[in-house]
Amino acid sequence: MTAHAPTASGGSASGGSATDCCALADPPLDAASSQAFAPIFKALGDPVRLRLLSLIVAQGEVCVCDLVAAFAVSAPTISHHLKVLREAGLVDSERRGTWVYYRARMQTLDRLATLLGPSPRRG
Amino acid sequence: MTAHAPTASGGSASGGSATDCCALADPPLDAASSQAFAPIFKALGDPVRLRLLSLIVAQGEVCVCDLVAAFAVSAPTISHHLKVLREAGLVDSERRGTWVYYRARMQTLDRLATLLGPSPRRG
DNA sequence: TCCTTGATTCGATATCTGTCAAACTACGGG
């Protein structure tokens, strides 16, 4: 087991990796963090949901009726996808009179970007 | 349809949204882009895969045997998840002698970070 | 050549997921 050499004997000197990349590996995710983040990525892992979120973010606030009109799937299906996005913490909904409006939770998007993106600090 | 007012009549002035956020909404994803990105997010949408990627990124290069040892699932299952990550373009594999090593494709991670993160340029 | 170890593929299975039509809930207007 552990095959060969312990991979760069610390990893920092030679290839350097964690600090070259992102919070994803600095430090590596433990099982708990993975289980916390995975459902959020999973929610983005459907073309309809990804585009729904994109439209919501782009417009700031969108009525469900407008979203339904923008896709080739049924209203119940849109409703289902919106629920998934909501339960992943990616959007919020609010009823105003007859209509329901959705907004994006930027905080959640920021968390993901920070996880994946090159560490902003650290020069 | 289109319910009420056209939502901030352009969106830029008042609430401003797209430019405040990320490439996700600037411009909004079309159906094709959504179908291109969704599988990558889907690959990240499993706790085991997310942690696999995290470990690979953190160490720069990892032998499968080390990855198998880090999880409570069987070797075939790890192999399956690595295949999903590979087909999503998130990792690359290379055989050296008896062992197979995986590396992360930083380019793909960068694409996702750019999509989700606050637009780097523009103030 | 045979055997051992590392890794992937195959086959099976239980569960999850995306989708729709139908039923139901929520509002607002006659």
Place this chain on the structure above:
DNA sequence: CCCGTAGTTTGACAGATATCGAATCAAGGA
């Protein structure tokens, strides 16, 4: 109070997925 429109929930179902054990492939010794 009844009706129509907007959204969600329910029930059903085909297809995808995560997982395992067994079989298979790959490489390096004895």
